[in-house]
Amino acid sequence: MSVAKANDKRVQLVNTALQLFYQQGIHAIGINEILAKSGIAKKTLYNHFASKEALIQACVIERDKRFMQWFKARCSNTSSTAEFVEHLFNALHDWINNRETILEKFDGCFFVNTAAEYGDTGSEIYQLCLQHKLNIKQFFQQQLAINISDTKQVNSLTDLLVQLKEGVINCAYVMDDKEAALKAKQLALTFLKH
Amino acid sequence: MSVAKANDKRVQLVNTALQLFYQQGIHAIGINEILAKSGIAKKTLYNHFASKEALIQACVIERDKRFMQWFKARCSNTSSTAEFVEHLFNALHDWINNRETILEKFDGCFFVNTAAEYGDTGSEIYQLCLQHKLNIKQFFQQQLAINISDTKQVNSLTDLLVQLKEGVINCAYVMDDKEAALKAKQLALTFLKH
DNA sequence: GTTATGGTAGACAACTTTGTATACTTACGC
DNA sequence: GCGTAAGTATACAAAGTTGTCTACCATAAC
Numbered sequence: 001m002s003v004a005k006a007n008d009k010r011v012q013l014v015n016t017a018l019q020l021f022y023q024q025g026i027h028a029i030g031i032n033e034i035l036a037k038s039g040i041a042k043k044t045l046y047n048h049f050a051s052k053e054a055l056i057q058a059c060v061i062e063r064d065k066r067f068m069q070w071f072k073a074r075c076s077n078t079s080s081t082a083e084f085v086e087h088l089f090n091a092l093h094d095w096i097n098n099r100e101t102i103l104e105k106f107d108g109c110f111f112v113n114t115a116a117e118y119g120d121t122g123s124e125i126y127q128l129c130l131q132h133k134l135n136i137k138q139f140f141q142q143q144l145a146i147n148i149s150d151t152k153q154v155n156s157l158t159d160l161l162v163q164l165k166e167g168v169i170n171c172a173y174v175m176d177d178k179e180a181a182l183k184a185k186q187l188a189l190t191f192l193k194h
Numbered sequence: 195m196s197v198a199k200a201n202d203k204r205v206q207l208v209n210t211a212l213q214l215f216y217q218q219g220i221h222a223i224g225i226n227e228i229l230a231k232s233g234i235a236k237k238t239l240y241n242h243f244a245s246k247e248a249l250i251q252a253c254v255i256e257r258d259k260r261f262m263q264w265f266k267a268r269c270s271n272t273s274s275t276a277e278f279v280e281h282l283f284n285a286l287h288d289w290i291n292n293r294e295t296i297l298e299k300f301d302g303c304f305f306v307n308t309a310a311e312y313g314d315t316g317s318e319i320y321q322l323c324l325q326h327k328l329n330i331k332q333f334f335q336q337q338l339a340i341n342i343s344d345t346k347q348v349n350s351l352t353d354l355l356v357q358l359k360e361g362v363i364n365c366a367y368v369m370d371d372k373e374a375a376l377k378a379k380q381l382a383l384t385f386l387k388h
Numbered sequence: 389g390t391t392a393t394g395g396t397a398g399a400c401a402a403c404t405t406t407g408t409a410t411a412c413t414t415a416c417g418c
Numbered sequence: 419g420c421g422t423a424a425g426t427a428t429a430c431a432a433a434g435t436t437g438t439c440t441a442c443c444a445t446a447a448c
């Protein structure tokens with residue numbers, strides 16, 4: 001069997017699990033539901049993953065990969081800080097309003113949701129969630145540093161944007177404010193002018 | 195048996211459940227763990243609550259009550275917008291750094307965490323989580339309206355503070371940034387000056 | 389063609405979950 | 419003092435959980 005086909009089932013499992021975990025929560029979804037939906041046999045799952053925990057880890061890693069890829073595609077190659085801010089919040093707005101199928105139907109931040117269920121900061125799963133947030137922050141810093149030379153200014157602007165981004169996601173999710181990203185964009189742009 | 199004592203066990207159950215649910219997640223905690231920790235018999239629990247679901251609802255309501263009470267105590271009676279902003283983020287900072295025992299050891303926003311596990315927007319539990327966020331927002335608006343007459347300005351400042359507050363909680367929780375509240379305070383104060 | 393690999397199907401073990409039922413105990417109000 | 423109401427302790431039912439095991443099938447490599 002070719003390598004591509006050998007990984008076929010693994011990819012299908014992660015896809016299905018990610019979707020179900022994100023939409024309903026990890027503890028709420030049993031292995032059997034994932035198997036039923038994907039049409040894959042239980043033994044195949046345990047052939048690819050040592051445990052449910054290992055599958056969850058693979059899902060978190062995959063979500064980080066997809067999110068970063070999408071995010072970088074939407075927010076790279078901007079020629080000014082204002083343009084970066086525009087792209088950033090426009091991207092969030094599209095995600096929140098379900099115009100980005102690659103990210104699944106918007107259900108808040110998968111990493112926050114997952115950390116809430118596997119909150120022990122020592123766990124591997126929490127560490128992966130933390131790593132994603134650090135990846136996002138690092139990307140912000142890199143992009144801002146292109147058009148701003150003062151490191152201190154880059155860092156404080158990064159903090160602002162990170163906090164607004166997190167706030168937008170929470171507001172859109174629990175408060176059901178689907179315009180949150182546009183409000184944050186205006187605020188950030190106003191801030192930039194001063 | 196007196197009314198006070200009749201409610202005694204109910205209060206104990208909610209206290210214990212709230213603590214465990216908040217720290218470890220709702221699905222992760224079974225009824226039996228709550229009973230063991232509180233030292234209360236199973237029949238007593240089902241005497242006070244129709245189901246685990248009913249107990250969860252009582253916990254969300256109780257958390258909202260406590261949080262609003264604490265929040266109002268910390269952020270009321272301010273004589274300027276800047277003072278309100280100071281009090282707001284100082285309060286968050288104390289919570290995040292575990293100086294507010296009434297709120298339990300900081301583990302993010304209980305309502306966001308709970309919504310992540312009971313994400314169906316039609317569920318009673320989600321509605322209670324949403325209601326809490328609306329209560330917070332309404333309180334912000336009321337406080338800001340004391341010192342600002344322009345309604346539009348009140349609303350846009352409310353949006354800013356709500357988003358920053360949510361962002362601070364997320365950053366402090368998953369990103370483990372315990373200084374997030376102080377950063378947000380500086381940003382909000384800078385914003386006010388312009 | 390044979391063999392090794394990976395997949396399917398599904399029974400099953402061991403455990404955990406919520407919720408009910410039974411029998412006994414405590415304590416307050418009248 | 420007695421009866422009612424509430425609590426304790428614990429067994430148990432019913433369902434669901436993860437993970438293992440056996441038996442069989444398909445296919446690609448040699």
